[in-house]
Amino acid sequence: MSRGERLALIVIAAVILVLPLAANDYVLSLMVIGGIYAVLCTGLNLFMGQTGQISFGHNAFAGFGCYGSAILTVTYGWSPVFALLASVMAAVAAALLIGYPTLRLRGHYLAMATLALGLIMYELSVQLESLTAGFLGISGIPALGIGPWRLSGDVQYYYAIWAMVGLGVWIYGRIVDSRVGRALGAIAGDEHAARSLGIDVSRYKLLAFVISAAYASVAGSLLAHYVSYVSPEVIGLGMVTLLFTMLFVGGLGTTTGPITGAVLINILPALLTRFQDYRQLVYGAALLLVVMFAPRGLHSLGNLRSVFGGSTR
């Protein structure tokens, strides 16, 4: 991590810390959602940014978290933390299973295979009605907590979730700056060269895939508990567009990118209050604009780059 990025993280942390003092309830709740997506995007960033792969299907793993937590806590009365852990384990198992054949693919084949995975998950959440209540969704999901303590109110959720973001980013940073991270970066740079230096490319791709799946599942669980309702829409194709927009706006491959992207894209509809109903349209347009004009993220526009540091790792 460059000094610029470290500085940026400190600034972000400071802002996050004091924000509740100044913000109203609405902004606060947007920031909670932003934090949840920041977790998802950080994990996806490890797979797509650091390792240079493609996934159009991480909504599937978020689905494990959303529905896993929802079903286990509502239908079976599990404690939220155990439900979260169980969902992560299921997501990791699925990622291991499906990752092995999928990651042998490249380019658009990989993109379409992961898209198919995400869509299968969506369809399953609609079809397995006895488990998921189909389009009706599952409501009444209890608050997140351990034992007798439960989170209540936006402020508590805010700090709890941003603490998780902090943990997620810390883990990401440690991995990226390590031997493992360098191997992942080598895969992103040139797979043949990586193999010629003894790096087991398939194994490391799978590792990045599984870790990002775990992040997505955690984010899904957090979302389920905060909103206390899940339905198939949440993990549909809309989430895929959203994730890409966030990652690209923030900057793929950077450490702060997932955070700034997630927050900005979440805040965006609120800023343009007239456009509330046009959220999806705005996301689509934003994605198109970013892809056209700022594929390295907003920070590649103008001189913001020099503020946030030169190299991205």
Place this chain on the structure above:
Amino acid sequence: MIEPLLNIEHLTKRFDGLTAVQDVSFSVPRAAITAVIGPNGAGKTTLFNLISAFHRADDGRIVFAGQVITNSSPERVARAGVVRTFQIARLFRQMTALQNVLVGFHLNTQGNVLAALLGRRWYREQDRRIQAEARRLLGIVGLADLADTLAANLTGGQNRLLEVARALAAKPKLLMLDEPAAGLSSSETAELVRLVRDVRKQGMTVLLVEHDMKLVMGLADEVQVLDFGRRIAGGTPEFVQSHPAVIEAYLGSGSRSKGADHA
């Protein structure tokens, strides 16, 4: 007699009807520099790809330090101790020169995700050690000042030298250089020659493919000559230089019959 480090035995590779490498056999002696030369299309890079397992052989075998490595996988070949560079340098363009070399240390270091998270003393020591080593290697190839430059911003010649430094970081038993001098300035070439000689002095075995005749004759201990996929001569530089088949292969203009048997 000391056992050669690498034995190529009757190696054959066909591509869709074209035989790129045909029944090639030779040995690569330890702690020496062996060069593979031949006109364009002779099969030199295919040979490299076969040894480093980027291609599957149709026939024959490759024995390295007593181990059969034919048709294995590039990463396993690397782990056995064979590290190669590429005809067009394959760098990790989004990383700095230093980071590129650090990747080279992957084989000889340890540490999984857990180690990265815990950051125990041994892990940090290892990291310090390879950072220092990496800088030293960059210094050896003359790129010390460019350690923090992105690989994408280096010149072609600097790319090649960086690739060699990175390969050296992997501490290979056999270093394979694919046309390392291509695109280098004369001072960079001199640098490279000095480097390869130093590396041999330290006991490493080098196998290189090269077009630059002067370079090869001055540097190599042994030379193998390929033409149209066949080995047509092998021996000391002096022997090969005056070998009629070799002269024929390089001079060959106008009427040359394909597959004419000289060996």
Place this chain on the structure above:
Amino acid sequence: MPDASVILQFLVSGIGTGCIYGLVAIGFAVIFNVSGIVNFAQGAFVMLGGVITYAFYRSGHVPLWLAAFGAVASTALLGAAFQFLIVRPLQRRGTAVFIMMLATLALSVIVENAVLHIMGDQPMSFPPFTPGEPFTIGGVFIDRQMLWIVGGSIMLVLALWVLYGFTIIGKAMKACAIDANLASTLAIPVQRMVAYSFALSAGFGAVAGILITPTQYTAYHIAVPFSVNGFIAAIIGGLGNPIGAFAGGVIVGLLQSFAVLFFDAGYKEIVAFSVLLIFLFLRPAGLFGSLVEE
């Protein structure tokens, strides 16, 4: 085991949907051949075909055939505009293929939501091309529109074959798909041919949408399923081969029909996606295509 006439009925409907998927798949294959992009927005073109026809027909008191023609023309124009405004500059910059796929995804989202806001979320439809009772052959009902679907598709496929095989423009388009550099040395205006290819793909999508709307309906949300199923068809048929893609479409249509017959109706998408995965894992080149190296 269901009755023979029931199986035949499902066969017929499978072929019908299959022809539609086939047309969509041809659109995928053509764009892929000429630009290496998998066009997520293909389904949006299908949706636009039906929606624009509906808009012209209902609001403008325009005869159906003219409305359909207008819809195909405007959708084709949109396809060409997309190539000109977005794909071309991105390609000039050497953008990675997957980022261009993202652009098509973004386009799909924009078009879908634009339609949602302009036309509302209610399903829309228009009457079949020839009114009347379905034909009955041996206990099997064949909707009259079905004849239009199958007949129309086959004619379009033939027209494509003639275009690529016998016309100068078609051969130029094909040349650009095979080797753009070579084509440009032959003084073929490559970018224009690419734009035509995009227009062609969009047009095929629109026709597919128009043909199928009388038998079901159209609305903003049918874009994605058609994109996905059309893509599956293109992969099964082989991304490089437009005619093969049509065959792939018929296969997907039949697969879905049988999924509905033997499993639950809701599982037909899952069956299609699973077949896609199987092909991607085991035979990405599809039945008639050849593998494209990255």
